[in-house]
Amino acid sequence: MHPVVIFLFALLLILFFTAGLRLHPFLSLVLVSVLTGVLAEEPLATVEAITGGLGNVFSRFAIIITCGSIIGILLQGTGGMSLIASDIIRFSRNPLLALNVLGFLFSVSLMCYILAYVIFVPIAKELAARLDNPPISTATILALGAVALFNLVYPSPVVISAAEELSADVNKLFITGLFIAVPTSIVGYLYSKNLEKSKTAVFSNRIKEKKAEDQENSGIYNNPAEKPSRLEAYSPIFFPLFLILLQTGFEYPHSVLTFLGNPNIALLIGVLLSIFSGRKLGTLVLKELIEKAVRRSGVVLLDLCGGGALGPLP
Numbered sequence: 001m002h003p004v005v006i007f008l009f010a011l012l013l014i015l016f017f018t019a020g021l022r023l024h025p026f027l028s029l030v031l032v033s034v035l036t037g038v039l040a041e042e043p044l045a046t047v048e049a050i051t052g053g054l055g056n057v058f059s060r061f062a063i064i065i066t067c068g069s070i071i072g073i074l075l076q077g078t079g080g081m082s083l084i085a086s087d088i089i090r091f092s093r094n095p096l097l098a099l100n101v102l103g104f105l106f107s108v109s110l111m112c113y114i115l116a117y118v119i120f121v122p123i124a125k126e127l128a129a130r131l132d133n134p135p136i137s138t139a140t141i142l143a144l145g146a147v148a149l150f151n152l153v154y155p156s157p158v159v160i161s162a163a164e165e166l167s168a169d170v171n172k173l174f175i176t177g178l179f180i181a182v183p184t185s186i187v188g189y190l191y192s193k194n195l196e197k198s199k200t201a202v203f204s205n206r207i208k209e210k211k212a213e214d215q216e217n218s219g220i221y222n223n224p225a226e227k228p229s230r231l232e233a234y235s236p237i238f239f240p241l242f243l244i245l246l247q248t249g250f251e252y253p254h255s256v257l258t259f260l261g262n263p264n265i266a267l268l269i270g271v272l273l274s275i276f277s278g279r280k281l282g283t284l285v286l287k288e289l290i291e292k293a294v295r296r297s298g299v300v301l302l303d304l305c306g307g308g309a310l311g312p313l314p
């Protein structure tokens with residue numbers, strides 16, 4: 001069977017499994033991966049490709065996503081995330097546009113739009129609750145800002161690879177990519193604003209549930225005297241960001257900078273800072289919040305690994 005036909009058939013199957021049968025994305029992607037390999041008449045190579053692709057994605061993102069989830073949940077529990085959201089609302093005339101710009105600016109500098117999303121999505125969730133917006137609206141604003149720049153503007157790894165293959169002029173590529181990326185990011189912002197305006201009863205109920213959940217998991221949140229300082233609130237997010245940017249800012253960084261600036265290590269340091277920030281919550285509460293964060297990250301990782309299983313098929 002022709003590769004294009006197999007590709008289109010795989011896309012239709014994914015839509016049928018996920019939208020039609022409401023099957024979990026991980027299971028849908030793995031099943032489609034198996035069927036795609038069989039149709040390509042490479043059944044033996046398919047199993048190795050699926051497990052290899054799944055393992056590659058897990059090894060790249062397991063620590064990053066789990067640490068990002070832990071940082072977000074712990075800062076929510078201490079009230080640190082509420083403090084950050086309050087500052088964004090106070091100092092920005094348009095908090096959602098500021099969120100879009102954060103994703104846009106940091107995706108290339110971090111060399112990974114998923115990393116940019118993981119770092120800033122806790123802020124997006126908190127802003128959604130504070131502004132009474134659907135969480136999908138703020139998450140989409142952040143994601144589209146990050147994806148637009150990373151996939152279109154040099155020196156993103158994606159664009160560098162394409163430029164080398166096509167022997168393209170780097171300066172022209174940068175300007176062209178920027179002219180496409182900026183409007184794309186703005187369109188994503190406007191689209192997400194429409195999601196915000198078209199609130200439904202389901203969204204309204206979810207927002208109420210989110211607020212109730214925040215209050216339940218807030219720990220010391222309701223005691224103003226024990227709220228974290230701004231240093232404690234910001235450092236778990238922005239200190240890892242600083243380490244990563246510091247490492248990427250040098251052509252030949254020192255081995256210590258390379259180690260500390262590795263996203264896995266930097267975010268592990270962020271986790272330690274968030275645990276220190278939440279020390280007043282008590283050991284049992286911290287343990288419960290961390291376990292909750294790990295469970296949440298597991299769902300995201302499974303979905304990503306499903307995509308990784310489909311990617312390297314012959």
